[in-house]
Amino acid sequence: MSYDQSSSGLPEWKTCAPYRIHERDEDFEPIYTANCHCGRVKYQLSRREPLGSKLCHCMTCQTQHGAPFQWAAIFHKTDINFTRGHDGLEWYDPSTNTLEHNLPCKVRCSHCHSPIMDEGRKMILIFPSLVQFETEDDKAKFRPRCHIFYGQRVMDIRDGLPKWSGMGGESELIEDSPAEEVHQPKVTGERSQR
Template sequence: MPNMLSVVHSGRCFCKAIRYRVTGLPILSAYCHCTLCQTFNAAAFICTIHFPASAFAWTHAEPHDEALDFFDVPTKPWKRRWRCKQCGVTVASYNSRSNKWSVWGGQLDRDAEGKIIGWDTIKPTAHIFYETRMIDVQDELGKWTGYEGQSERLSG
């Protein structure tokens, strides 16, 4: 197991104007099938990775807010999503109830072969909110009705 403080992942928006860093191992890393993620991302599911607030930092040029815009999720106003003013891509979400940041696997930095750098320290361990899935996923990961270990396990 790597030293938690030595694990650093960086990510970005599409145009690279927004950059962030997360340090340490995630609290949760899962493929999320909830309808909110499906709608926000126009995808059947996403790779969501959660960190304590102390592990997240913006790393693009300051003042950071000049390049960032945000919106609060109307049905969950404690969830604020941050996006790039230039390309419009949402890059992170902050949950004020849990004091956690979420980032998405598809935006993490990659190596020359297109693989996410340090994938073994951040790869998903489950499928969450699987009851609202759009497609079945045939893998060995657990499938949960809500969060992994906090809801009913469906399979896997």
């Protein structure tokens, strides 16, 4: 993988969000910390509540996470600050089956292979299971608000959340929960966030 050098002499990707490390005197207020399984990759988040949080049932997420679905929270690329190990990250482009930094792509620790985030063109999807929540209230801010790609599910989840056959708000709403438990989806312009 080749990258152009920035004016600082660092590879270009290290100077751009979401990989640029914030200096201590910058306007970055860490609220949460998170790390991969082995602890080689550590990062902070500066936004108290994600822009969105969802459970994704697409086959790529099922395969990549070895689970029936993926829990992901949406953040701006500038909301993250790597404090350790961003040199040890690997990228994977599932559309071309390559280890290239082509967006959108999957990002993981090169040592323990924990998924760190999905990097989109404008946003990142982080995995709340990596975040150290200090209170139940903080954890509740990350609770999933809907299911996406539920048409590809391998198991039914009867939790009263909206279930979209594809992308949230852009596909058919699959109704498998009692009507009185279904929450109305929050429209957030998710089309370009992945």
